[in-house]
Ligand code: SF4
C-alpha cells in the first residue's frame with residue numbers, strides 16, 4: 001500500500017493511504033479521545049470527541065471519519081481542542097441522568113473515565129433531568145435511557161456484526177432515543193437474538209445484564225473487535 005507524508009503533533013510520519021486520522025494516530029502511539037468509535041464497527045462521527053485541527057481548514061474535523069491526505073499538518077492536543085473535549089464531556093453528563101453512585105457501571109464506565117481524563121470537576125451547563133424510560137422488559141437485559149449518550153455503538157453492532165437490526169433511533173435533539181424494533185418494549189422484539197453484543201459494547205451503564213447490581217458491571221467491548229478480526233481472517 002502506498003504511503004503518504006503527514007505531520008501529526010509536529011511529528012513527521014509516513015501513513016498508508018486510505019487510513020483515517022484516528023487510525024494513523026493509533027498506529028503511531030498518539031492518543032485521541034473517542035467515545036462512539038469501536039474497533040470492528042463502522043465509524044459515524046457521532047460523539048465529536050475526536051475532533052482535530054488541520055492546517056488550512058477552518059472547521060474542526062472528526063479524526064475517526066476523516067481520511068489522511070498527503071502533507072496534512074494535524075494537531076490533536078491544542079488548548080482549543082481540549083476546551084471542546086471538556087464541553088462535550090460536560091454536555092454528556094448534563095443531558096441525561098448520570099448518578100454514578102447508584103449506577104451499575106460505577107467504576108467500569110468509559111464516560112466516567114472520560115470525565116476524569118478531561119479534568120471535569122463540575123458541570124457548567126444546566127442539567128436537563130429528562131424523564132427517561134428504563135426498559136426492563138427483556139428477560140436478560142435492561143436498557144436505561146437515563147445513562148445513554150447516543151453513541152450508537154449498540155445500533156451499529158446489532159446491524160453490522162450480529163445482523164439482527166433490533167436497534168434503531170427515533171426523534172432528534174434532546175428527544176432522540178435508541179429504540180428496539182419499531183419502538184416497542186425490548187422484551188417484545190422479534191429481531192433481538194439475546195447475543196449480548198450491544199450490552200458489551202455500550203460504553204456506559206445504559207445497557208446491562210439483570211444479573212449485576214450497582215458498581216458490578218464489567219463489559220467486554222473487545223469481544224466484538226476480536227470477533228470481527230477473526231471473521232476477516234475466515235477463522
Ligand atoms: S453511566 Fe457512567 S457516568 Fe453515567 S451514571 Fe453510570 S457510571 Fe456514571
Ligand code: SF4
Pocket residue numbers: 147148149150151152153154155178198201202203204206207
Ligand atoms: S445504549 Fe449504550 S451503546 Fe447504545 S447508544 Fe446508548 S450509550 Fe451508546
Ligand code: FES
Pocket residue numbers: 033034035036037044045046047048049050051062063064065
Ligand atoms: S470517536 Fe470520532 S466522533 Fe466519536
